[in-house]
Amino acid sequence: MGEVVNLRRARKQKARNEKERLAGENRALHGRTKAERERDRLTSDRAERFMDGHRREKSGDPDGS
Template identity: 45%
Template sequence: MAEIINLRRARKAKARSDAAAEADANRHKFGRSKAERDRSEAAAELAAKRLDGHRLGEPGSDDT
């Protein structure tokens, strides 16, 4: 005899596996690794600090 399966559970399991496959494809297509994200975040912070370090004073204020 054939194994009796619950069609609702089978349908939900198939939907989950399809969603997982689509998510995996999107990760490969659009995603970056954690190291790449950390590296770009650190570079952006460094650039912002350098830019702020070269900032002149407010016009009209005498910081001399």
């Protein structure tokens, strides 16, 4: 005879394992460290300031004079 298995526990354990596997895939695909996020934010802020400083007319001036 085989081992007695509680089907409710087995089903819940299978769901937990699947959820953990999916979370691992998502971490690998979308996860970024805090340093990477900060670096990207600083880079975009620097680029935005550069573009704002090189505009021909200011954004608050509607007629350009």
